[in-house]
Amino acid sequence: MTTEATTTDFHAFTENWLEWYRAQEARLAAPHGFLAITGLHWLDHRPQRFPDAPGAWRTGPDGVVVDLGDGEELVVDGTPVHGEHRFGVLPERGGVDAVWGDAVIEIARRGGHDIVRPRHPDAPLRTAFTGTPAYAPDPRWALTGRYIPFDTPRPTTVGAAVEGLEHVYDAPGRIEFELDGRRLSLTAFPGRGAGRLMVLFTDATSGVTTYAANRVLTLEPPAADGTVVLDFNRAANLPCAYTDLATCPLPPADNRLPVAIEAGQKIPRERGGS
Template sequence: MTLSLTSFEQDWHAWHVDREAYFRDPLGWVALTGLFWLTDTDAAVDDLPGLWRADDDAVYVGADISEGLSVDGVPVDGTTVLHPVEGSPGLLVAAGDRRIEVIRRTGSVALRVHDPKAPTLAAFGGIPTFEPDERWLVTGTFTPFDDVRTITTGAVVEGLEHHHAGLGVIDFELAGAPRQLVAFRGKASGFHILFTDETSGVTTYRACRSLAVADPDSDGRVTLDFNRASNLPCALTDYATCPVAPPENRLSVAVEAGEKLPIR
């Protein structure tokens, strides 16, 4: 006998399918094959075409047109200057089927290489999860800070920092005890939460997981669905520069919900 799924389970399964499709992008996170930090001296980088260097203002890539580099469809023939923005998604340089992502992090510049033929992408078998359970769907109350606070966290790459816009705190109850999490500004709306719990480093990724939370209602109420606790890209690749959770967001409870540690 086949059991029908509840709307809660159907919604969760649709979210999970979307998450795995996101990581199967042929030029996405699982397709990364390297992370290379630049210096202020022209140098070849791994097997990439061209010579690369960076300073406090820009990135410079020099190549002959025959080397096949291009930026926004324009071939690189001589020296091209790029201006990656601190903390933002990188600028892309095409090199055949590969994409070279130029990023600036904590003042330094690196190249991330995306390759649709990456062995990690071919071997990607999906993201293991806990079974969805409505007991991990909880209501909280958002209390804004008087002013937006810049909250600095470390990163999975030693020496890097991330600076987050802290908007306030969310108070809720979980496993019979009061809890609180600091909420950062979301990408488009709502909140973005980075947290660890007693599963971190055991069955889930050690640095943190992420939770998206919609805007509060008129009474400040929000919904926290830990069934959608998500891995950051660094859980699936060694070539990401993801943040770690702030000390305030380390929960002393095992949140056995959401995404587990991927098998690599």
């Protein structure tokens, strides 16, 4: 390969990474993204009012209910609602967004619990956000691995950023790869989109230059022969890296890599990163 071709390829690699990085930052800092969250409220059978959302909220066998007082309104699926409104039983990792003025009230189910999580565009964490530090992209960290599906998906319980909370994923398989001559593997979880995979992991940089609890790598569907690309340059922070108002899952025990993955996003400035 000529030097010119190498330079062109690296330029394209860097531009592709920058496009991914900017999209990550845009989603995070959107007007109703994770940096806009102002509270994480856990529901039970008792009606509760919160300072950053209208109404009195409760949950039970029939799902989440809000009782809106005089002059209070939410817009659900484009329709204004008043008085009592029933959101019903929510699926795990599912949720509904209700609009309240310029805010969005997220009603969701996480780890078997129903929560209300308001998102306000003027949240200080969002308005002060200046971007996430990251390692410079390097093709060395774009590795080829092999996906090995399990005979049947394996229910895998992992911890969460919130103490006492657990998440359960049906792991479809594992990914084997080599780094500097060392054979490594990662358990994969289903990703968003048909055939896509998600890998939660830590490594020797965790708590040093990268966020201690977790990072996530999203993978395109494996090829017919099981080949899959692990581009660790795109190892991303989960919302819990920025805010304590997130319920992010932790990696399974066997996804704690004994090597330093010096690629991807670093510790956010909000957590003392530089």
